[in-house]
Amino acid sequence: MKRLIWQLPALALVAVLNVVNAADEYVADRLNLFTENYGSYNYSIDGREYEHDGENIGGSSTEFIKKLMDHAGIPYKMKLRSWRVSYERALTRPDYGVFSTGRTELREDLFEWVGPIARYNWIVMVKKDSPLQINSLEDIRGLKVGGYRNDAVTEYVQNAGIEVSDLPNESANPHLLQDGLIDVWVTSDVSAWSVAEATGYTEIEVGYVFKTVDMYLAMNKDTRPEWLDQLYASYDALVEAGELELPTYE
Structure with missing residues (x-):
């Protein structure tokens, strides 16, 4: 039974x-x-x-x-x-x-x-008040990077030779970022805030905008x-x- x-x-x-x-x-x-x-x-x-x-x-x-x-x-x-x-x-x-x-x-x-x-922007999200200074994608190389499987942003960063932990969906990334389990989160300005607000992890901010895509x-x-x-x-x-x-x- x-x-x-x-x-x-x-x-x-x-x-x-x-x-x-x-x-x-x-x-x-x-x-x-x-x-x-x-x-x-x-x-x-x-x-x-x-x-x-x-x-x-x-x-x-x-x-x-x-x-x-x-x-x-x-x-x-x-x-x-x-x-x-x-x-x-x-x-x-x-x-x-x-x-x-x-x-x-x-x-x-x-x-x-x-x-x-x-049209949307591709961005690097960081924990609020993070000391990280990001002026190019090279600045996140070697960091713990969170992403989203089959997502264009993640694919682009991976194609640049940067290792990304690509989850099946984005919902865990705000939590992982806010709690320091990843250093940065590569995503878009369209989804970042809606995902963060839906999960209740909003102590994050945009660290760098690296591309605008149609x-x-x-x-x-x-x-x-x-x-x-x-x-x-x-x-x-x-x-x-x-x-x-x-x-x-x-």
Whole structure:
């Protein structure tokens, strides 16, 4: 009986994952768009980790993507998942896309890019009143650096030859930073404060801003060409109509 009781949580988790995976199965004749909870750009309206319908997903980037899809007249389904799942779906499945996705040299040839739809800064977060003086990425080499697996910021820093502890999600990094378990946290200005406030670890601050990057709707390379053409044309039309305004950083 004890063994059965211990097995129940694991079986429940498997059941949940099976439901999520089943809900993500490929459906022909529509685009399948995935996103994650990411600051004010895209999020679950009800604060959940998963959403199965676009009506429950909000944010500035999300609302623009909805306008884009309506203008293009392409049938679609929008869902919210973890970043790992969303990114993997778009990378490996035809007619799948993920937003809001930082367009970087490392990712350039992996997707077809529609946008930009947003813009953000890549930053190094430090503990409040930290004595660290950071004027370049070289200044964090050899430190204990926290990051986020499959995240563009983490990938960029790792590609510079800097070791990063890349967790499956960002939620632990503010705690690790504030408690001195890591020295710095590489992230973006879009997610840093929302993650810190959600976890209650806010005694941190920006130590260095090292890059400004545009974010896109990243579509699988095998997405139907006619749908991509419709997306590009609709994007240009909406921008010309003043439906999108990107922030300007000095």
